[in-house]
Amino acid sequence: MSETSLALGVLGGMGPAATLDFLTKLQAFTPAKTDQDHLRVLVDINPKVPDRNVAGASAGPVLAEMAGALAGAGADVLAIACNTAHAYADLIQRASGLPLIDMIETAANSARDMGARRVGVLGTRGALRLYREYLAAQAMGLVALEPAQQEAFMATLYKVKSGDLGPAVRAEMKAYVADLMAGGAEAVIAGCTEVPLVLGAGDLKVDFIDPGELLARRCVAVCLGLEPLPAALGA
Template sequence: MLSRECHPGPMKTIGLIGGMSWESSAEYYRLLNELVRERLGGLHSARCVLHSVDFAEIERLQVAGEWERAGDVLAAAAKGLEAAGADLVLICTNTMHKVAGQVESVLSVPLLHLGDATAEAVRAAGERRVGLLGTAFTMEQDFYRDRLASHGLEVLVPDEAGRDVVHRVIYEELCLGVVRDESRAAYQEVIAALVRDGAEGVILGCTEIELLIGQEHSPVPVFPTTRLHAEAAVDAALRA
């Protein structure tokens, strides 16, 4: 029997710049569809279009520091998504928000910034001092930490050894779909150190980290950026 439920207004189409890595992009797709089904019921699913890049190309540009060229790749993808009917666009990776301005400049539809969605969730939880886990680019450069700080958050990052562990596990394991108990334990040690330094919560600031760490692995609240970004996108897509 087919569902008789219908959405009270037109659902907007979500454009996804994915593939960085596709492991987390698959999580985005699953979450978007599950969230729409939860909110609308029946057989509803998300309206979305995906441009999945070759991550090896992007990773080479990251390591070489050629961020403008990487931004050109993502900007071209964003323009393609808008041409395909996207009403809003998501960059499905924290690290590549370094080029968010470059991507936003070619769009006439909104770019939903992952850092904003995350910061809003942290503030709503009543937290102000948070630890940040992510790639070395995200933890060590200003583009992401400053975005969070613009929302009134104080951001702590692991020490050098902790940053090395977190970054290595992302690129050598999680981006390849490898989830190891030993790496989870290492991340828990990094989280414990951040808590000792005063972190009231921890931002899982790489979209793959949610494959490894959940709330049950942390003594303080964790903020899963993939889920938070997906929730914000569905809010926007269903807003009248």
């Protein structure tokens, strides 16, 4: 790794297992022969961030404080290991003064490059709002679960967060994918970082997009200078 490589700051803990999955991918995608070839990564795994899915629980101030602390500790660029928390992306960038490698944007661009016109998203309501906006900006439509199924998905999601990665949960997640495909989805985005813990490309008959994997690859490229640094907010 170059002496001039950038230090990555990661806002995590939402949830902890998903953050560890992201860090594993980050390490795997880094071209390294020695310890010193790896990236410097500053991580705040903070499971005390208010639940992004509970009305009235504002995660923004906590995320802003985390981002500022990561900047103060030496981070050059930020990543958020949570789809829904990207709702606070502007606040996080203003608080830290650092550019953000946007996971939602990265996943939407991947769907576009695959040629998809209708994209299914498994995510929280907050994540669905973000993906709808990003996909629409590139002339793609979002396919979401019906309201009752969305509620069931959230129950499955919290099972994963509790550590249940068993066959029943995996079967539930595959059933939600089938619902999205029945609704016309030509590709499916794992719009919550817990989804890839129980679902993989081999479980789908359409393209599967793992935003955490794509974010990890892009973080490596940016920090090693293989891809331009994202523009800072207001730049």
